[in-house]
Amino acid sequence: MARRAALVLTAALLASSALTACSTEGPGSGPAAATKARSGGPITMGFAQVGAESGWRTANTKSVQEAAKKAGITLKFSDAQQKQENQIKAIRTFIQQKVDVIAFSPVVESGWDTVLKEAKDAGIPVILTDRAVDTQDASLYKTFLGSDFVKEGKSAGEWLTGAYANQPGPVNIVELQGTTGSAPANDRKAGFADAIRSDGKFKIVASQTGDFTRAKGKEVMQAFLKSQKDIDVLYAHNDDMALGAIQAIEESGKKPGTDIKVISVDGIKDAFVAMTQGKINVVVECNPMLGGQLMELAKKVVAGETVPKRVETEEGVFPQDKAAAALPSRTY
Amino acid sequence: MTPHPATDRASGGAGRRLAGHRLLWPALALLALLLGNLAFHHDFFAVRVRDGHLYGSLIDILQFGAPLILVALGMTLVIATRGIDLSVGSTVAIAGALACGHISTAARPGSVATMVTAVALALGVALVLGLANGLLVAGLGVQPIVATLILMVAGRGVAQLIGDGQIITVTSAPYKMIGGGYWLFFPFAVLLAAALVALTAFVTRRSALGMLIESVGGNPAASHLVGIRAGGLLALVYVFSALCAAVAGLMISSNVSSADGNNAGLWIELDAILAVVIGGTALTGGRFSLGGTVLGALTIQTLSTTVYTLGVPPETTLVFKAFVVIVVCLVQSPAFRAKALRRRRTNAPRPHKTAGAAPQHQEAGA
Structure with a gap:
């Protein structure tokens, strides 16, 4: 639906x-x-x-x-x-x-x-x-x-460039996209890519769809964690995928929010709970x-x-x- | 789809028997996919021990494949009776929503007793859903695809009603064990799925049950004439299918500690049917292969993992998957293999001019 x-x-x-x-x-x-x-x-x-x-x-x-x-x-x-x-x-x-x-x-x-x-x-x-x-x-x-979904993606990217302003690159990013072809997925991807384009140290090393769901977010992140040697940042197009991916990061023995920075969009309650636990770094609200x-x-x-x-x-x-x-x- | 080439070859030596084994081609397809992954990602087969459990891509495939294996297991028996169960995806969602709903409102969400009642509740309701399907098919003679379509559509609505349209998040260590926990180094879900597959194989193959199911599916009229009561058997396979789906639903929701009525198990019925078909069980009923179904389910899960590992762009993922599935299905088909092999054999010794016509002669002779 x-x-x-x-x-x-x-x-x-x-x-x-x-x-x-x-x-x-x-x-x-x-x-x-x-x-x-x-x-x-x-x-x-x-x-x-x-x-x-x-x-x-x-x-x-x-x-x-x-x-x-x-x-x-x-x-x-x-x-x-x-x-x-x-x-x-x-x-x-x-x-x-x-x-x-x-x-x-x-x-x-x-x-x-x-x-x-x-x-x-x-x-x-x-x-x-x-x-x-x-x-x-x-x-x-x-x-x-x-x-405005493009703006949401841009805000997410701007937070990232701000957070890594004084750090040397490369910054390896994995992206969990929303449902392929949907407006939020297309626009949040485009806005984010736009915001990080100016600095060459930001690299999206893998980008797959997680269908906006927790189960898929976890599954895809588990595969990313194995196929990518070095992941610095996770950008998820919605909170549910981020919450699933956080579990995958934890199971791999890493600390979400610390070892891998987590950026998410939406602002559901569960994401704020995860943020107070230090597992998500920033949430861009979709109100x-x-x-x-x-x-x-x-x-x-x-x-x-x-x-x-x-x-x-x-x-x-x-x-x-x-x-x-x-x-x-x-x-x- | 003639079975003759396979049986002819099976009557030969040991090597020929292996070549004619019905599980050979599904196994080869799975192996080829895994090796393909290894070529792109050299760590793919590496399995390490981390935090007291096994960790690696292969373990992921098994763990995420476990729910699909279970759903496909139930589907195999249904398909063997010439039926089909489209409602398993909804049953997955309902089971997860019921269990998580119960745990989230319980006084002590983290206790083992709460987990046990949640599981019992989910399985109990699944039993009723399976009985409803069985009653429609066996009792009222509704076509299986229509009978189970009802629950497929309505069930997802029910799952959403249970969760009030929201995703139910739970924190319960015992519940987390079912789909996300580890036992003896292995993911608990894998062990549970393996145990259920083994139990099903034992019951269907060591008793007459498997043969009865095959006879009802293979030739309903003949099996009726020899005195097999089909009604009970049909109801039984639909109940079994619903129970398998419910366990899968518990695994899926437990793995992410939340139940999503909208998306849990969405389209899993189609994946399950595909797994059964890849495993060599015909949709026309009759002979079934549980081992083949397990291989089929693992092939589908490996395919998903392959997409992530290779970095296939999301826009082309579905095309990529479809391509692999077509190749796997063609390779499996004895008729296609017979044609392809004959063409090659006849091509080699003869001059090019007659190569085109030769296979047709052979075909007519066979």
Whole structure:
């Protein structure tokens, strides 16, 4: 399920980057229609979620629900159970109920034009979260709020170049890729490679897919540990693979985090626990907790203010010394 | 796929009998893969003792291959009855999720008693799942591929429900032993798999059970006429398959100390079927070979390790694997070997002009 989500995300991100380029007049046409629907009182938001296919998604749902309560926004929540028709039905219901703003994570990228047009005609602004849609008409939605995977890879690479700034090379890196062809895997690989390219001492000596899972991460790392003489750094595209690989490193008699530096992406709770134990050196966050940002955007959109067409989620980089402090706040 | 060339040759001398042995070609394929690894990585066969246990690539292959060997073991008996069990991957996920779920909520997660109840719980549920499959196939006469497809689809959902969609992480030394621990220098999982294979071989070959299974698969009508009750046997093999899958699920989740309902055992049913086929058991039922299945499972695991060792880029991994599998399957096929060998034999003494036509004459004569 996560793979399919990732795949959809790739396509969606590609589509969205293409769209933002030609959507300069998009926001201008919307505000007049959007403000028409407002008549004071608390804002009502209709949120159509993809489903509950992963821990990341569950945390995402929780974040939206809690943030709505905090912001005093009435939330009408619908779970599409991974089906587009359910989501379209939910959006139509939201339109009939005359909510002030609709937010949703599209299950798939295409086939949204009709229902989004209905929302636009009803004067209800739409915000996309986490995944984008593929449409010719960028005025159908106000903004897209989600992560930038290339930036995540870059942050990971920048941490590495910083950590080894004063040390002589070569630095041998092994990479555990995500599911082959998925957006997070492609982008996190590209971003990381980009960040370390400037310095010749950084060398990726082996790179294989670990399918985003612990079992595969462990299996591939065990093979790496035998086929590569000298490994200084492990870069894993998600925490689960890193956690599996850590076990492999330990079983080989080495100390993860010390003998082999471990860089990971996502920021799940288990990874923070491993970080407090010194087994992971740095985690680049991929944040599902976009509720707060979503509510802020919703308020602005409903008030008729112009918002950027693409908003990135706030994502931190957590080195080891910050892990203990951040651990209690990790909810997923 | 005619068996005649093999049996003809087997009736010859000792060397010929070896050449005709059904395990020869799977064994050679595995050996060739291992030697291929050795050529690229000279340390490949090195096995050292580290922290009181064996450490090396070969040990890795055995350890990661153990769950596949078990799933394929159960699959072999199912396939021998002309059936197929697609639900093993889901059973793997359910068993892992149940055991880890139980341990994570237990009062004393690290105790042996908790581990034993977790294992018993997983095996008990697997028994019920196997019975459900067996009932559908034997009792209601649903085609095996359809009957087990139901659990294949639904089971993964059940596994996710057990874990609430999350990965369940556990810290339990006794549970870790099953898939990640070592005993007498060897990975415990390998010893467990070896014991189960030996036990299965003993029971099926020392009693009439193996022959009964083969007869039900080889010719259901004839076996019915001679008075073999197929229903019980069918239910038995599906229960056995589910139990094997459950043990494999325990190994997989124990090895990484966590249960992932989404991904544990994903597509392992296909790997298992492939292992059975590489091992020389026909999907049409009848004769089965447990030794061949073990070789087949190890071949598949070696192939994965080869990909990592050679550094095959992830984009081409699947093509590489498919290529190797095609070669292994072709080499195994007596019909293909007969053709290839004959072509070479007839080519040598004759002039080039007639080389193309010669094999066809031979073929017609045979």
